[in-house]
Amino acid sequence: MIEERRHDDVLELRGSSRVSRAMGFAVHAYLVRGVLVDTLFPALGGDVAAWLAARRPAGALLTHHHEDHAGNISVLASRGLPAGMASTTLARVRRPAPVGYYRRLCWGVPAALAADPAPFAADGLELIPAPGHSTDHHVVWDRETGTVFGGDLFLGVKVRIAHPGEDVRGQPAVLRRIAALGPVRFFDAHRGLVPDPVAALRAKADWIEEIADRIARRAADGWAASAITRDVLGRGDLTGLVSRGDYAKRNLVDALLATRVAPTNGPGGQ
Numbered sequence: 001m002i003e004e005r006r007h008d009d010v011l012e013l014r015g016s017s018r019v020s021r022a023m024g025f026a027v028h029a030y031l032v033r034g035v036l037v038d039t040l041f042p043a044l045g046g047d048v049a050a051w052l053a054a055r056r057p058a059g060a061l062l063t064h065h066h067e068d069h070a071g072n073i074s075v076l077a078s079r080g081l082p083a084g085m086a087s088t089t090l091a092r093v094r095r096p097a098p099v100g101y102y103r104r105l106c107w108g109v110p111a112a113l114a115a116d117p118a119p120f121a122a123d124g125l126e127l128i129p130a131p132g133h134s135t136d137h138h139v140v141w142d143r144e145t146g147t148v149f150g151g152d153l154f155l156g157v158k159v160r161i162a163h164p165g166e167d168v169r170g171q172p173a174v175l176r177r178i179a180a181l182g183p184v185r186f187f188d189a190h191r192g193l194v195p196d197p198v199a200a201l202r203a204k205a206d207w208i209e210e211i212a213d214r215i216a217r218r219a220a221d222g223w224a225a226s227a228i229t230r231d232v233l234g235r236g237d238l239t240g241l242v243s244r245g246d247y248a249k250r251n252l253v254d255a256l257l258a259t260r261v262a263p264t265n266g267p268g269g270q
């Protein structure tokens with residue numbers, strides 16, 4: 001189902017299904033300046049088609065290729081709607097790669113594109129690269145209103161889980177770059193409207209730098225990655241178990257260990 005909520009000039013679309021709600025997940029798309037930012041997930045294809053017929057957006061922008069954001073791009077394209085996205089996003093949504101079973105269960109399986117959507121540049125909205133969560137990740141920036149549509153850039157300050165291959169090390173610089181835009185509003189794809197966004201983005205950057213330093217110290221002291229994970233991120237990892245390690249605490253630690261630098265003022269060590 002799609003639940004709408006208005007925030008002045010922005011219409012929030014909260015998409016969830018019985019299954020996604022049972023798993024504790026929902027995702028948001030947004031309508032701004034007549035443009036849809038992200039397309040919700042494939043299991044909502046029928047709801048999205050009905051919504052498009054009712055609201056008639058001029059086109060869509062995609063933050064990144066993950067199926068809970070780009071999952072209905074084929075529905076838009078089949079209706080002749082144009083869509084703006086990075087070339088790296090387009091390459092991945094043309095023929096979506098298989099994903100783990102918990103993602104298929106939660107979100108459904110995106111269809112391949114029969115044909116590329118027509119390119120789309122939305123008046124007053126910019127796609128700004130903000131990689132880390134995925135290499136093709138972008139945010140949408142409405143300069144005139146100081147609004148960021150952040151996709152999965154933020155998600156929360158102390159996020160303790162990651163997908164394999166996320167560029168966690170690079171995220172603080174990206175978070176600070178988007179904070180430096182000085183947004184007065186930030187719409188997150190999972191959290192909705194984030195209060196005090198500049199402080200929130202900086203707090204997340206600080207948190208990642210802090211745990212990176214703690215992880216480097218433990219590693220320099222010869223700790224195993226499993227022990228570092230328990231110590232720095234806490235015991236237990238239900239999401240990691242359910243996703244069979246696809247969205248897990250250990251991925252966050254591994255990403256920071258793989259790009260490790262010496263801890264600050266620490267005993268040295270590699």
Ligand SMILES: [Zn+2]
Binds near residue numbers: 064066134152
């Ligand atoms: Zn994502």
